[in-house]
Amino acid sequence: MAETLLRIEDLAAGYGRVTILRGATLAVAAGAVTTVIGPNGAGKSTLMRAIFGLLPPRAGRIFLAGEEITGLGPRELLRRGVVYVPQGRNLFPELTVRHNLELGAAAFRIPDLDARVEAMLDRFPLLAERAGMQASVLSGGEQKLLELARALLLDPALLLIDEPSLGLSPRTTAEIFGILGGLRDRGVAILMIEQNARSALGMSDFGVVLDQGRVALEAPAADILADPRIGRLFLGGGIG
Amino acid sequence: MTGRRLAAVAAGLLVAALLLLLPLTLRPYGLYLMSLWAVLTIAAMGLNLTLGYAGQVSLAQGAFVGIGAYAAALLTTAGWPLGAGLLLGVGLGLLVGWLLGYPALRVQHHYLAFVTLGANTLVFLVLRNEDWLTGGVYGIAAIPRPTVLGYPTDHPLAFYYFCLGVLLLVGLGLGLLLRSPWGRAFEALRENPVRAESLGIDTRRYTLLAFAIGSAVGSLAGAIYAPLVQYIDPSPFALGLSLALLLMVVVGGAGRFFGPGLGAAIAVLLPEWLRFSEGLYLILYAVLVILVLVFLPSGLVGLADRLSARARGEGR
Numbered sequence: 161m162a163e164t165l166l167r168i169e170d171l172a173a174g175y176g177r178v179t180i181l182r183g184a185t186l187a188v189a190a191g192a193v194t195t196v197i198g199p200n201g202a203g204k205s206t207l208m209r210a211i212f213g214l215l216p217p218r219a220g221r222i223f224l225a226g227e228e229i230t231g232l233g234p235r236e237l238l239r240r241g242v243v244y245v246p247q248g249r250n251l252f253p254e255l256t257v258r259h260n261l262e263l264g265a266a267a268f269r270i271p272d273l274d275a276r277v278e279a280m281l282d283r284f285p286l287l288a289e290r291a292g293m294q295a296s297v298l299s300g301g302e303q304k305l306l307e308l309a310r311a312l313l314l315d316p317a318l319l320l321i322d323e324p325s326l327g328l329s330p331r332t333t334a335e336i337f338g339i340l341g342g343l344r345d346r347g348v349a350i351l352m353i354e355q356n357a358r359s360a361l362g363m364s365d366f367g368v369v370l371d372q373g374r375v376a377l378e379a380p381a382a383d384i385l386a387d388p389r390i391g392r393l394f395l396g397g398g399i400g
Numbered sequence: 401m402t403g404r405r406l407a408a409v410a411a412g413l414l415v416a417a418l419l420l421l422l423p424l425t426l427r428p429y430g431l432y433l434m435s436l437w438a439v440l441t442i443a444a445m446g447l448n449l450t451l452g453y454a455g456q457v458s459l460a461q462g463a464f465v466g467i468g469a470y471a472a473a474l475l476t477t478a479g480w481p482l483g484a485g486l487l488l489g490v491g492l493g494l495l496v497g498w499l500l501g502y503p504a505l506r507v508q509h510h511y512l513a514f515v516t517l518g519a520n521t522l523v524f525l526v527l528r529n530e531d532w533l534t535g536g537v538y539g540i541a542a543i544p545r546p547t548v549l550g551y552p553t554d555h556p557l558a559f560y561y562f563c564l565g566v567l568l569l570v571g572l573g574l575g576l577l578l579r580s581p582w583g584r585a586f587e588a589l590r591e592n593p594v595r596a597e598s599l600g601i602d603t604r605r606y607t608l609l610a611f612a613i614g615s616a617v618g619s620l621a622g623a624i625y626a627p628l629v630q631y632i633d634p635s636p637f638a639l640g641l642s643l644a645l646l647l648m649v650v651v652g653g654a655g656r657f658f659g660p661g662l663g664a665a666i667a668v669l670l671p672e673w674l675r676f677s678e679g680l681y682l683i684l685y686a687v688l689v690i691l692v693l694v695f696l697p698s699g700l701v702g703l704a705d706r707l708s709a710r711a712r713g714e715g716r
Contacts, residue, residue: 246598252595270581
């Protein structure tokens with residue numbers, strides 16, 4: 161496996177009395193796409209929220225480039241180059257596309273913010289055409305693109321992205337995956353959660369299968385795709 | 401320079417000329433109204449930060465004006481300079497505003513409105529009942545006006561320019577704040593706190609800051625209000641003032657920088673202009689305000705935007 165950027169050891173997290181993640185251990189390689197798959201309730205989104213400091217870990221440790229980041233809040237993680245695009249719609253619908261982009265840096269004083277916003281609009285001409293429009297009028301795919309652009313404003317080293325294909329057409333999903341592939345080529349490491357497992361693993365370098373809060377399998381994505389046990393998992397059974 | 405920018409500069413110059421030169425022609429009552437407009441604009445700017453930019457409902461801004469007014473009145477009548485009263489008022493406003501922010505971490509919208517309404521009543525009761533400190537219903541009289549940079553401000557015109565100067569400084573300060581990451585964080589908090597968190601915004605901290613800063617600005621306004629009227633008692637700082645300030649923010653345009661100034665102008669000047677109607681003026685005032693709220697939900701600044709957009713559209 162390539163150099164490890166993010167290492168998670170025996171991570172446990174949950175809500176109230178319920179522990180969802182029960183000791184997950186996995187690694188995210190630098191400059192590669194790692195996709196986490198698993199049945200509903202396996203703890204995929206909980207894993208992301210715990211990594212990004214939105215949910216306090218109950219046990220375990222998290223390391224970024226060898227440095228421990230367990231329990232750090234979102235602001236500190238953003239400062240260290242980790243960005244998070246949650247599941248569903250995460251824009252500020254009443255604000256314009258440009259304003260939404262600017263809010264990507266809301267937690268920081270960035271002297272060249274205007275230049276970064278312009279650079280992002282140059283990179284995504286579709287957004288540039290709609291810069292003055294309210295975000296609510298964008299299509300689902302355009303909104304996801306804007307979320308991605310907003311996350312990229314801080315020039316991240318690691319992108320955490322939860323179900324980017326949710327609610328998108330297959331064609332738009334392919335476009336979003338294409339952009340994620342382009343980011344990987346630029347050296348950004350990506351940890352992605354996807355229900356659309358085959359397509360996601362098809363463009364990923366590594367895959368992680370999460371089941372009942374634990375990592376059931378961690379392997380190169382191609383190996384997981386070829387593993388007949390995966391089919392059983394998505395048909396409702398656990399991995400034996 | 402684009403046409404829009406040119407129009408904005410021209411409008412700015414016109415307003416500046418009006419604010420600087422019009423008072424030269426006014427009698428003391430007119431000067432009092434202009435000074436009151438400046439003071440209320442400052443208080444409404446504070447509420448605009450809390451409500452308009454950060455999305456936290458507050459019905460306690462009038463109480464903060466009261467805190468600032470009493471701080472200034474108590475210190476200046478004891479021989480301290482107004483600067484000391486300003487500092488004490490703003491410090492108390494920050495502290496009490498910060499504390500008022502804690503309920504906002506648990507409740508929102510109309511529940512928060514009721515919590516802040518309760519806080520307003522509490523402050524009013526302290527001002528009225530703790531007469532060993534505040535003079536109770538008899539209030540505090542003979543509040544002196546300050547000497548600023550060697551110039552006395554006893555004359556209404558001089559005091560008006562003092563109020564205008566403070567308004568300018570507060571406007572500059574808030575303008576810089578709103579252009580900073582703090583301003584963007586407040587907006588993200590208003591639009592959606594959960595989404596704001598994933599952008600690294602500590603929503604708890606910014607909620608408290610929104611209350612603390614907005615309230616402190618309200619107290620600053622109060623500290624100037626005291627030497628303007630030169631006599632204070634608790635009655636102006638009851639719920640009515642908080643509601644009036646809320647009205648100014650909403651009618652002017654919540655979350656719009658120049659909204660409070662326009663809203664305060666309506667609240668201070670419109671009743672004066674409607675006096676010709678004698679007994680009907682409050683009814684007319686209420687009807688006009690309802691019309692503004694119904695047809696201009698984004699306030700008067702929103703109307704100005706709409707008109708300028710239409711003008712640009714026609715110019716193409």
